[in-house]
Amino acid sequence: MKGDVTMSFSRGPKEPVAEVDTKVWACTNDECQGWMRESYCFDSEPECPLCHSSMKQEIRVLPELK
Numbered sequence: 001m002k003g004d005v006t007m008s009f010s011r012g013p014k015e016p017v018a019e020v021d022t023k024v025w026a027c028t029n030d031e032c033q034g035w036m037r038e039s040y041c042f043d044s045e046p047e048c049p050l051c052h053s054s055m056k057q058e059i060r061v062l063p064e065l066k
């Protein structure tokens with residue numbers, strides 16, 4: 001059955017995803033990759049879901065959410 005998965009992804013023209021500057025919360029722990037989109041976070045001072053460190057706001061270029 002190898003190949004079926006590839007087929008389902010190649011159907012139709014691929015739409016390019018626009019990338020936009022996005023406000024995110026990023027973990028302050030250098031050894032942790034935790035971050036989240038600000039629009040998904042309703043806390044004014046969230047803590048990292050992975051390591052529970054404090055988080056800081058930053059701008060990242062991310063695919064636009066529709």
Ligand SMILES: [Zn+2]
Pocket residue numbers: 027028029032033034048049050051052053
């Ligand atoms: Zn973290």
